[in-house]
Amino acid sequence: MRSKVSLIYRKLYDNFGPQAWWPADSPFEVMIGAILTQNTSWVNVEKALINIKQRNLLDPRKLYKLRDKEFARLIRPAGYYNIKTKRLKAFLNFFISKYSANVKKLSLLRTNYLRKELLSVKGIGPETADSILLYALNKPVFVIDAYTLRIFSRHNQLKEDVSYDEAQEFFMRSLSRNAKLFNEYHALIVKLGKDYCRKTKPKCRACPLRKCFNSGGFL
């Protein structure tokens, strides 16, 4: 008897196929993108990343040397550019001064310890930390986001007021501890959310999960 969480995954994968996340050329780009995309649509983040890459500035030390004003101008299309400048610089300072801007040094740490390290950086919360762990460093950590809570509470799999940590435990209890699986699952949830489960004007009639549930039972 497989869990509903597993059945939903299969349904999503069958409908949408592999999502090829995270769209980036390097782990460092994932880390920057993870902060830039906080409460922001990905298309706007892409514009900011293009600004950075076109100037050959996708490098921890180069970015850190920029004046705040100039930094903010580069990431302007991603919104919240002043606060994100501070958050990115806080992360860059952490990454450079504590880990020599070396991705491998981060990756060698115990996952649980690294998560706490990331959370100690002002501007990195649970979702951003877990996105970095999973998508930059390939650690088997399940990422929770607003779509996850919306979709799974609407399908009566989670309480609407469930905490981040509780939701994360729910998924990690229900699935094998596999980074590739967690990678695809979260990306598929975002795909479903974008296409069918937006906050306003959800397309519930056409949603691939619509026929999965019947009075609490999985068909």
Add this chain to the structure above:
DNA sequence: CACCAGGCAAGTA
């Protein structure tokens, strides 16, 4: 026009 997007920290009680 109003509302939202791959959140988070700081302030208040």
Add this chain to the structure above:
DNA sequence: TACTTGCATGGT
């Protein structure tokens, strides 16, 4: 601990 509010551009 549990709410509330500011942050900001760009698409629908």
